[in-house]
Amino acid sequence: MRLFILVFLLHVTLIAGPKNKLYQLYQEGNYKKACRLGMNNYPQYTRDETFISLYAFSCLKADYIDRLAVPISALKYSKEARSNAAYFSIILMQKKLLYHALIDHYDISMLNLPTTQHVLSKVFDYYTKDTNNKDSNIFHYTDTNDKRITYKLYIETHPHIKKMVIEVFHDKILFARHLYW
Amino acid sequence: MLNVQELERQWFRYKLKSYIPKIALFTLLVILSIIVLLFFLDSNSSSNNSSHISKVSSTPTPVSEEKKSVTKKTSATSTPVPLHQEEAVAVKKKMNIQERLVLQPSLNFINSLQYMPEESVQKPLEKKALTKEALIKKPTTTKESELKIVEHKNIKPVIEKNTQLEPEKDALVLVSQKIAPHTNFTINVQEEETDIQDVIKRFHNNKNTKLSLFVAKRFYALKKYKYAYNYALMTNNLNSDIEESWLIAAKSLSKLNKKDKAISLLTQYIDNTKSVQATMLLEQIKNGSL
Numbered sequence: 006m007r008l009f010i011l012v013f014l015l016h017v018t019l020i021a022g023p024k025n026k027l028y029q030l031y032q033e034g035n036y037k038k039a040c041r042l043g044m045n046n047y048p049q050y051t052r053d054e055t056f057i058s059l060y061a062f063s064c065l066k067a068d069y070i071d072r073l074a075v076p077i078s079a080l081k082y083s084k085e086a087r088s089n090a091a092y093f094s095i096i097l098m099q100k101k102l103l104y105h106a107l108i109d110h111y112d113i114s115m116l117n118l119p120t121t122q123h124v125l126s127k128v129f130d131y132y133t134k135d136t137n138n139k140d141s142n143i144f145h146y147t148d149t150n151d152k153r154i155t156y157k158l159y160i161e162t163h164p165h166i167k168k169m170v171i172e173v174f175h176d177k178i179l180f181a182r183h184l185y186w
Numbered sequence: 187m188l189n190v191q192e193l194e195r196q197w198f199r200y201k202l203k204s205y206i207p208k209i210a211l212f213t214l215l216v217i218l219s220i221i222v223l224l225f226f227l228d229s230n231s232s233s234n235n236s237s238h239i240s241k242v243s244s245t246p247t248p249v250s251e252e253k254k255s256v257t258k259k260t261s262a263t264s265t266p267v268p269l270h271q272e273e274a275v276a277v278k279k280k281m282n283i284q285e286r287l288v289l290q291p292s293l294n295f296i297n298s299l300q301y302m303p304e305e306s307v308q309k310p311l312e313k314k315a316l317t318k319e320a321l322i323k324k325p326t327t328t329k330e331s332e333l334k335i336v337e338h339k340n341i342k343p344v345i346e347k348n349t350q351l352e353p354e355k356d357a358l359v360l361v362s363q364k365i366a367p368h369t370n371f372t373i374n375v376q377e378e379e380t381d382i383q384d385v386i387k388r389f390h391n392n393k394n395t396k397l398s399l400f401v402a403k404r405f406y407a408l409k410k411y412k413y414a415y416n417y418a419l420m421t422n423n424l425n426s427d428i429e430e431s432w433l434i435a436a437k438s439l440s441k442l443n444k445k446d447k448a449i450s451l452l453t454q455y456i457d458n459t460k461s462v463q464a465t466m467l468l469e470q471i472k473n474g475s476l
Contacts, residue, residue: 092289119287
């Protein structure tokens with residue numbers, strides 16, 4: 006009997022551990038670690054939407070956009086989860102489309118997708134609305150809400166892969182640099 | 187003589203004890219079978235969902251209906267507008283912007299995590315708060331910090347280096363708010379904070395006045411006037427020719443209810459540079475219209 010209780014308690018602590026840790030890492034702003042922890046412990050929490058949502062937001066903040074694919078498929082049981090899944094899928098799709106358009110000169114100007122406040126969505130919107138020559142290598146956009154914020158979009162060539170770079174400038178000072186591939 | 191009743195009682199206890207391991211084993215088996223069943227059901231539901239997707243994709247009729255309705259709508263809106271071409275284009279653009287769906291992330295699920303023991307969450311946050319403080323108030327003073335404006339012929343060292351103001355506690359409330367119960371998670375503000383921290387780190391590495399001026403401006407915009415004043419001051423110490431930093435320092439002082447000091451700072455600056463903007467700001471501060 007004692008053994009059984011011990012096994013039960015051990016099981017409970019093992020299950021509760023990663024969730025607490027994930028929340029803690031998220032609160033600390035350690036998004037990369039939180040995303041990795043969420044990904045490693047995902048099989049234990051396939052139906053726990055709180056855990057999956059937190060894991061997904063961590064990955065989004067860490068700029069690991071491709072890793073959102075797993076939470077997108079898992080978030081489906083509650084209204085909030087479905088709304089978040091739609092939010093993540095738009096960002097993931099816009100990333101993939103923009104990357105495809107920049108490298109292969111694929112025309113996405115006719116697309117009118119829903120948008121978000123994420124930097125990828127903003128740049129995607131500016132790119133699709135941009136009527137200028139799409140053959141140029143670097144694109145500069147100014148934020149419509151705040152003219153002091155500007156975006157620079159270009160492709161960086163690495164030894165084995167081309168990477169999409171989005172640089173955010175605030176008063177011409179580099180504020181953030183996002184790298185996607 | 188044998189005590190039958192006692193013997194019967196002993197026998198009953200012995201029998202009961204012999205059943206305990208069997209009962210324990212049985213309950214363990216039941217729990218295990220429930221867990222296995224749950225896993226099985228979970229995998230079944232996921233496979234069902236995938237089959238449902240394939241079914242939906244094989245029937246494209248509702249999509250075409252939607253398309254039709256969309257085309258109908260556009261034709262209905264586009265035909266009866268008796269405007270000039272440019273105006274019509276502008277209206278169309280506006281319509282597009284209005285129709286655009288903006289998805290917002292929902293972070294209500296965070297509230298369900300509030301039940302977690304506070305100790306486990308608070309400890310690292312306190313550490314972070316300390317690091318933030320350490321980053322922002324680099325030259326610390328043991329006495330209660332006061333503003334000392336020293337008169338000099340040259341403007342350069344107008345304010346002593348150790349006149350740094352203590353960072354407001356309010357500035358760090360953001361961190362503690364996150365763990366307080368019944369509060370929503372303010373992602374945007376936190377992002378802004380972390381982004382400023384990045385610039386601050388870069389400034390401490392480079393000592394670039396552009397960065398410090400930027401930080402001062404951002405803090406002023408965020409209504410954290412003590413921080414704004416500190417960074418404007420650092421900018422002045424590095425390069426006293428940047429007018430904006432003087433103006434931000436004066437504005438911050440005025441916002442901190444230290445108008446006299448703001449006025450004396452500006453008058454000294456105006457005497458040396460004859461700046462028009464500074465005189466305008468001085469008037470604003472004197473009128474109380476800032």
